[in-house]
Amino acid sequence: MITNRAQWLILLGVAGSVIGTLTNKGLLAHASLAVLAWIFGEWLLFRWRVELQVRHLRCVRNVNGSTSESGTLWTGRRVNVSVEIIPDRSLRIPFIRLRDWQPENLTIDRSEQPDRAEDDWPNEIDASISGRTPVKFTYACRPNGAGMLRFRGVCVCVFDLHGLFIARRFVPAQQNFRVLPTSVTIDATHPLAKRVNALPPPGIHRLQRAGMGSELLELREYVPGDPPKAIAWKVSARRDQLMTREYESEVPIRTTIFVDCSFGTKHGAFGQRPLDQIVRLAASIARSAMSVRDPVGLVACDDAKAQHMASGAGDRHFFQMLDRLSKKAVTTSPPPVRFTQQLMDEAWRVCSELHPELLEPKINQVPFTWFPMRRGKRLDRFRRTRLAAVLTELYSLTPDQPQNLIFDDVHLAEMCQRFLIDAGYGWTWPVIDRRPNELQDWHGKFEVLSDALTQVVARSHDHELLVLLVDLLDHPDPPGRLTAAIRLARAHHHRVIVICPCPDDCRPGSLNMTDLSSRQSLSRLLSHADRARRINSAEKLQRALRRIGVPVAFASDGRAVQLVLAEAELARSGRTSRTGSR
Amino acid sequence: MMQHASDRRPGSGSSKNGIPSNNTLVASTAYIILTGLSAFFVSLWFSPDDSIIAILIAVFFVMTLGIRFWSVALIFLMVQVGLFFAEPGSVGGYSSSPGSSLVSIGVLSLLISCCRYLTLTSSPAPYRLSNRSSVQVAFFHATREPRQAFAPFGVLSRNESTVGSAELFTMLGRAVIPVMAISFMLAIVPLDPDTPEIARLIPPAVRTITLGIILLVICVLANSLLSILVWRKLSPAEARIFARSELSKWIHREVSRVSRRRIRFRNSRRY
Numbered sequence: 001m002i003t004n005r006a007q008w009l010i011l012l013g014v015a016g017s018v019i020g021t022l023t024n025k026g027l028l029a030h031a032s033l034a035v036l037a038w039i040f041g042e043w044l045l046f047r048w049r050v051e052l053q054v055r056h057l058r059c060v061r062n063v064n065g066s067t068s069e070s071g072t073l074w075t076g077r078r079v080n081v082s083v084e085i086i087p088d089r090s091l092r093i094p095f096i097r098l099r100d101w102q103p104e105n106l107t108i109d110r111s112e113q114p115d116r117a118e119d120d121w122p123n124e125i126d127a128s129i130s131g132r133t134p135v136k137f138t139y140a141c142r143p144n145g146a147g148m149l150r151f152r153g154v155c156v157c158v159f160d161l162h163g164l165f166i167a168r169r170f171v172p173a174q175q176n177f178r179v180l181p182t183s184v185t186i187d188a189t190h191p192l193a194k195r196v197n198a199l200p201p202p203g204i205h206r207l208q209r210a211g212m213g214s215e216l217l218e219l220r221e222y223v224p225g226d227p228p229k230a231i232a233w234k235v236s237a238r239r240d241q242l243m244t245r246e247y248e249s250e251v252p253i254r255t256t257i258f259v260d261c262s263f264g265t266k267h268g269a270f271g272q273r274p275l276d277q278i279v280r281l282a283a284s285i286a287r288s289a290m291s292v293r294d295p296v297g298l299v300a301c302d303d304a305k306a307q308h309m310a311s312g313a314g315d316r317h318f319f320q321m322l323d324r325l326s327k328k329a330v331t332t333s334p335p336p337v338r339f340t341q342q343l344m345d346e347a348w349r350v351c352s353e354l355h356p357e358l359l360e361p362k363i364n365q366v367p368f369t370w371f372p373m374r375r376g377k378r379l380d381r382f383r384r385t386r387l388a389a390v391l392t393e394l395y396s397l398t399p400d401q402p403q404n405l406i407f408d409d410v411h412l413a414e415m416c417q418r419f420l421i422d423a424g425y426g427w428t429w430p431v432i433d434r435r436p437n438e439l440q441d442w443h444g445k446f447e448v449l450s451d452a453l454t455q456v457v458a459r460s461h462d463h464e465l466l467v468l469l470v471d472l473l474d475h476p477d478p479p480g481r482l483t484a485a486i487r488l489a490r491a492h493h494h495r496v497i498v499i500c501p502c503p504d505d506c507r508p509g510s511l512n513m514t515d516l517s518s519r520q521s522l523s524r525l526l527s528h529a530d531r532a533r534r535i536n537s538a539e540k541l542q543r544a545l546r547r548i549g550v551p552v553a554f555a556s557d558g559r560a561v562q563l564v565l566a567e568a569e570l571a572r573s574g575r576t577s578r579t580g581s582r
Numbered sequence: 583m584m585q586h587a588s589d590r591r592p593g594s595g596s597s598k599n600g601i602p603s604n605n606t607l608v609a610s611t612a613y614i615i616l617t618g619l620s621a622f623f624v625s626l627w628f629s630p631d632d633s634i635i636a637i638l639i640a641v642f643f644v645m646t647l648g649i650r651f652w653s654v655a656l657i658f659l660m661v662q663v664g665l666f667f668a669e670p671g672s673v674g675g676y677s678s679s680p681g682s683s684l685v686s687i688g689v690l691s692l693l694i695s696c697c698r699y700l701t702l703t704s705s706p707a708p709y710r711l712s713n714r715s716s717v718q719v720a721f722f723h724a725t726r727e728p729r730q731a732f733a734p735f736g737v738l739s740r741n742e743s744t745v746g747s748a749e750l751f752t753m754l755g756r757a758v759i760p761v762m763a764i765s766f767m768l769a770i771v772p773l774d775p776d777t778p779e780i781a782r783l784i785p786p787a788v789r790t791i792t793l794g795i796i797l798l799v800i801c802v803l804a805n806s807l808l809s810i811l812v813w814r815k816l817s818p819a820e821a822r823i824f825a826r827s828e829l830s831k832w833i834h835r836e837v838s839r840v841s842r843r844r845i846r847f848r849n850s851r852r853y
Binding site for chain 2: 005009011012013015016017019021022023025026027028030031032033034036038040041042044047048051052055159161164357358360362364365366367368369389390392393400402403404406407408
């Protein structure tokens with residue numbers, strides 16, 4: 001691409017040559033022609049390098065010491081990336097800028113290189129390639145959220161030394177990693193004092209209900225039909241009536257985690273989505289339960305269906321569960337959105353980074369039209385036409401589709417979304433806003449969740465722990481069907497806990513209204529109002545669910561997992577409350 | 583030997599908060615010294631009566647030092663204006679004398695040095711920007727925003743660590759070779775004495791037209807040669823997009839009319 005500087009120099013050079021020649025100013029003409037010849041020579045050299053030499057660059061990426069095309073990473077954990085650009089043959093490129101393409105689900109870690117300036121990107125390097133000498137740069141990063149992480153390749157910017165020409169290319173080096181959620185380490189809440197003589201095997205808990213265990217629960221009067229071996233003969237002789245021994249139950253306490261994977265929870269930047277909080281909590285709860293050998297099951301609900309994962313224990317089951325969670329955290333098929341300029345800009349930006357050669361004006365030509373005549377709209381139309389051609393090529397659409405995409409906003413929005421998701425971008429950020437799109441009014445998930453909860457209750461035994469990780473903040477009055485399902489679970493003596501994802505502290509009274517003055521900026525006032533709305537909703541939700549005996553916690557509150565553990569302890573002991581009544 | 587990112591970027595940082603570090607200054611000073619020498623050389627070539635050229639070049643030199651994002655095109659324009667007013671026109675046309683070649687080498691050295699210096703110091707000029715973006719970028723420069731602020735505009739400065747020791751010599755080559763080529767071309771421009779009478783043009787106009795035709799032929803030939811080489815290296819995806827866009831240039835009116843009608847029909851059915 002020719003730059004403004006070169007354009008001006010060419011214009012002046014031509015003007016100087018013509019004027020100098022016409023007016024017989026030899027020196028002027030000679031100097032102007034020399035400048036033109038210089039630019040022409042630079043252009044030849046630059047084009048030679050870009051078109052014929054850059055193609056011989058190859059990229060090898062090393063992620064945590066492995067060059068494998070796939071692998072596993074963990075959210076929030078450090079990843080060491082080393083990128084090597086290897087020329088396949090002897091090249092000479094004096095000024096090239098290399099940047100490892102950064103997926104949205106990745107944050108560059110600067111802590112290891114404190115001497116680096118703030119405005120330097122660790123995943124970028126300016127270099128000059130000479131001969132077959134490879135260029136290598138290393139950086140550290142951290143995955144933000146669970147799901148999938150795709151390293152696509154290296155963006156290459158080739159310049160001449162004078163700022164006259166610039167060209168962008170992309171050297172592919174694809175590596176796909178699944179990102180598993182990191183679980184939070186929780187302090188053990190199990191009592192250290194010895195309470196019983198006979199410890200049950202791991203995963204088996206003494207439930208203080210009549211059963212077939214080995215510990216005596218109580219003595220009661222004989223009822224016809226009681227087994228003779230249960231008769232306490234000595235006590236019967238003392239009381240002069242038949243007495244029967246009742247034993248405690250020894251049961252495993254199953255924990256079933258319901259994860260809300262609906263589209264509403266996938267809004268926001270990776271690592272800050274409600275789903276990221278949900279997934280992290282689910283992993284922490286599962287790990288905590290499995291540490292005492294309790295079986296844990298998983299039900300992942302989205303807007304259309306629920307996927308059940310049978311209860312199990314052990315490391316293998318735990319990793320299978322994490323894998324399932326990370327798969328659900330990937331955005332696959334979002335609901336259709338309206339076409340917006342932001343969506344278009346984002347798709348264009350990503351496309352120009354990943355497929356710059358397909359957007360070259362020489363390759364991707366735009367037919368001449370008179371309309372639109374305004375420069376801005378004309379530029380938009382050009383971009384749209386080029387993007388449509390690239391999308392048609394990438395997704396093998398029919399030949400008439402480029403024209404359809406140019407004029408059909410709905411179709412183009414759909415394709416742009418698909419392209420962004422395939423490129424590893426969240427479809428919701430920053431392309432569309434949440435509230436105008438009314439995602440919070442998506443009721444499909446409640447139907448699915450209620451059905452799943454009812455099914456689990458129907459299959460399960462009594463005294464199980466059901467943890468609902470659901471985004472209910474936009475629904476302070478849960479729909480009747482969900483409430484009915486929760487009542488059913490309570491009626492079967494299950495313990496039900498609801499945990500809502502929340503970006504900040506939602507406890508009542510956590511918002512200080514006194515520091516809010518009229519001089520605040522509009523965005524700050526809006527965020528304040530939004531937070532006040534969330535706190536109000538949280539209070540309403542807590543009140544509504546407390547009526548049916550369900551505690552509510554919020555993911556932003558660090559005690560959410562502790563609450564789950566406390567409820568699990570209650571479920572294990574068979575008590576109905578912490579005061580000790582049965 | 584392998585190049586490492588940490589090796590290539592010394593800890594002082596190149597342009598943090600827009601303030602050039604020592605490395606930037608060292609790298610750019612080399613260019614500026616060479617520019618100064620070339621300007622001095624050019625000013626010596628003229629007689630004392632032509633001191634305006636020397637003054638102009640000295641002014642450009644100071645401006646290049648003082649304003650780090652000064653436009654190269656403006657410097658070139660001022661040089662041209664200076665040359666236009668300083669040189670008396672010769673009725674017999676010009677001849678490519680060694681003097682004019684040396685002056686051209688000096689001017690070219692000045693421009694090349696300025697371009698390289700500005701590329702090192704994050705100039706907004708080299709890249710295509712809309713008017714609004716240009717104003718924003720200029721404002722960022724004035725307020726000394728860090729380098730990251732320029733990234734959304736596509737304005738990229740060169741890291742000084744990539745400056746090689748051989749660049750000064752390549753600059754000399756870049757200044758000399760075009761001037762020699764132009765001198766050679768001017769020397770071989772055929773000027774038939776009968777042509778002005780036949781074409782009813784003044785001799786300078788004939789020379790201009792002849793030169794223009796020669797330059798155009800050279801450009802077209804070079805472009806064709808490179809294009810042939812490039813077309814042979816196209817990837818299948820690039821070739822398909824090219825073929826499709828060529829086709830759409832022919833039929834886009836009809837297809838777009840059909841598409842618009844279909845969309846209108848669909849929208850009318852929806853509501």
